[in-house]
Amino acid sequence: MLLRPRRARGLLDGIPRRGPAAVPGLPAACDRAPADGDALAAYAGMLARGVRPDAYTFPPLLKAVARRGGPAAASSSAPAAVHAHVVKFGLGRGAHAASALVAAYAAGGDGAAARAALLDGRGTPAAWNALISGHCRGKRFGDSRRAFVDMVRAGAAPTPVTYVSVLSACGKGRDLLLGVQVHKRVVESGVLPDLKVESALVGMYAECADMDSAWRLFEDMEVKNVVSWTSLVSGLARLGLVDRARELFDGMPERDAVSWTAMIDGYVQAARFREALGMFREMQYSNVRADEFTMVSVITACAQLGALEIGEWARVYMSRQGIRMDVFVGNALIDMYSKCGSVERALDVFNGMHSRDKFTWTAIILGLAVNGYGEEAIDMFHRMIRVSEAPDEVTFIGVLTACTHAGLVDKGQEFFHSMTESYKIAPNVVHYGCIVDLLGRAGKITESLETIDQMPMTPNSTILGTLLAACRVHGNSEIGELVAERILALDPENSTAYILLSNIYAKANRWEDVRQLRQAIMEKGIKKEPGCSLIEMNGMIHEFVAGDRYHPMSNEIYSKLENIIADLKNIGYFPDVTEVFVEVTEEEKQKVIYWHSEKLAIAFALLSSEPNTVIRIVKNLRMCLDCHNAIKLISRLYGREVIVRDRTRFHHFRDGLCSCKDYW
DNA sequence: CTAGGGTTAG
Structure with missing residues (x-):
């Protein structure tokens, strides 16, 4: 028929x-x-x-x-x-x-x-x-x-083609059970030796995380090629063993674009973004042409680093090299521009895309939301529904974040309910976290706590941390203490909880409690994660850790910082040491805050960048009150837009104000 | 009809 x-x-x-x-x-x-x-x-x-x-x-x-x-x-x-x-x-x-x-x-x-x-x-x-x-x-x-x-x-x-295809499906679907059965059939069928089938077997075991079997098969192969090598490299990288992957990669008899991309992406997955970019540079020296897969990984690394110039360069490189800008690349670019604080360019890419998928819409919604364009993000969501693209759970993270930023408490709760009612998506703990943030920002601390206690899953330290941060902003020490206790019961080493609680006590002038907290943290030997800021200048990523002297321009940077602080004091800046967590004299406390990593990065930027250009910083932790105040003043005094990407949100400083409206 | 590499949250 x-x-x-x-x-x-x-x-x-x-x-x-x-x-x-x-x-x-x-x-x-x-x-x-x-x-x-x-x-x-x-x-x-x-x-x-x-x-x-x-x-x-x-x-x-x-x-x-x-x-x-x-x-x-x-x-x-x-x-x-x-x-x-x-x-x-x-x-x-x-x-x-x-x-x-x-x-x-x-x-x-x-x-x-x-x-x-x-x-x-x-x-x-x-x-x-x-x-x-x-x-x-x-x-x-x-x-x-x-x-x-x-x-x-x-x-x-079954033919060799059958085995190659089904083994690929077993690997990608992580079905080791069927994979092993197919392996047996392959052996019985007498199709071996066959380079492609053997490579597919190696790949299947590697994807199913059975590296021992993958390795044994690989070693027994009489003829190997770049594909079989690459399967092993990416298998190791997927398991987080990037350094072992790299050793193997370095020993490969030949490497093509796929093997390079596997290695670059291995570094990206391991959050070693600078090494990822370093590998990309080496790839160019080796005269292997990059393709759209490579560029997605490279652009993702730029996004994480906030490396806008390199990201822009990557885009130019693509057009020069004739690398197609497919949906994956477009989506990665939207994310990169958003994470670099450039909503305009993210929108440019979005508007220029010929085909869009769920990821495209989600990326632009999230990008608008985290950069403070809540209403626009919600408009985008409605457009997405109008073109019948189905949202997923991540899309709703964007939508809820947008409501938080626009202060749309009721609307946020409406969207939250629509997830189950209209879209059949069960909210997870991150969605509940958005609601906690939404209510917390609006000062509804009690309702925020109720949300946590009534949600169907056990609260983790992240969602409790969101509430604790809200307690800090609104100076609610009663609930703050309870929440901090709950976090520390779950995760006794959680330095964030200690610091936020200490900030709450400091705000309430409960200095004796602050002192006891410091002592507790000392006795338990809990280490505060060091503050670290990244800034890109002329295609180089510069890293600053609070108080460090490693930068080649260190002397200039510290004296520039002194000048900046003197200038700020002239327009009414007064250092706010309430959030300093170390036990030192008042005078030393001032040094501690002056030398916070974002201040060092700004001093460096004011020394090295062109006037009137935007200063973009990526920070690993939450910003302290004093840095937030100081940067607001810096933006006005020097007429510079400063964008700081925090651990939790973006701060666009302009003309003495911040896009977060002092809630973070 | 054929093996290896890519995008969103925390």
Whole structure:
């Protein structure tokens, strides 16, 4: 029985008929990177010239539309539209077209149509392979594995291609049990030695975190290639063993873009962002061309470091090198610009994107929200719903954060309830954390505490910390004490709890309590995480730790800082030492706050950057009251916009004011 | 129909 395509017309809807690019038989005949519609445009050109498609026409065309639809566009009718043409030209029973159709339907998420096309292609091993690999491409690894089981049951003989595809699905779906069974079949089947199958086995074990088996197989391979090496490298990196991955990487006989990217991303996953960028630099020296995968990891590293200049450079590099800006890259760029405090550029990327997915919308909503554009973020959410992109749990983190920033308490609670009622998304502890933050910011400390006590999961130290921070801002020491106790019961080493509680006592002038806290922390040997600020200058990342003298310009920086403080005092600055946590004399306390890492970074920026440029700092901890006050004044006095990315939020200082409205 | 690398929160 022939499958009846759901939509017979419209394959060429909206595809411009190009001139030279649409040469029959030369669908790839364009000198730039292929845009999504090029294969279709070439096909259009072919038809326009009256060239009849044959068995070789549709597989590449189907590959292109499957890529265009992708896993996100499960309802995409593009494969069906191509299917109509296949039938129209009488190629419906050809093995090539049938397999390509199976793969395209499966990749697009239409399992039923894929199975029907499989029968159409008479269930040949190639068609089964297409089903297995198509599901795998569409990231439905369970369907892929089931297809393999069904293939065996149907009596079709697995080929090396089958093993390669199903092993990939076992690895990505972390199904070691089936993986081992397939391994046995592979051994019994006599297809070994086979480089691709063996590599797939190594990859499967590596992805399932069974490095011993992966390693044994790898060592037994008579012929290895860059793929088998890379599987091991990324397997180690995934387990957090970046240094071991690096050793292996350094010993590789050859490296391609995939192996470099695996290594770069390994550093990113290990939060070693500067080493990630260092690797990217080495990659360029080694003359291996980066691609869009590489750039996503590089841009992600820039995002985490707040390295806007390098990020911008990466974007220029891409256009110079002709690296396609796909959705992944676009999404990573939106996130990078947002995390660098540049909402304008994030919006530029967003507006320029040809296709957007759930991640795109979530990234821009979060970007607007954390940068203080709450209302705009909520507008974006409504736009997202209007274009029928389904939000997920992370999207709602963005939406709730937006409400917190805009002070929209009722609206935030409405969104929170809509999660379960309208979107069938169960709130997790992070969502409850947003509500705690929302209520806390509004000063509703009691309700905030009630939220924690009534939520269906056990409160962790993070959510209690959010409440404790609210207690600090609103000077609520009664609830603050209780909350701090609860945090320390869960996590006795939590220095943040001690510090926030100490800040609460200090604000209430309870100096004896502050002293006792300090003593307690000393006796228990709890270390406060040192404050650290990053700032990018001329493509270099400079790091400052409170009071450090490691920077080559240290002397200049400290004397600049003295001048700045003198200038500030002239316009009414008075150092606020209430939040100093170390037990020293009053005079030394002033030094301690003057030498906070963000102040050092600002002094360095005022020495080294062009006048009127924005100063961007990334800080690992929460800012103290004194730094917040001082930077407000600095922004006014020197006419500089200062953006500090805190552990929890952004502070855009401008003209003596901060976007956080003094709540953080 | 074919093995390895990519994006959002905490």
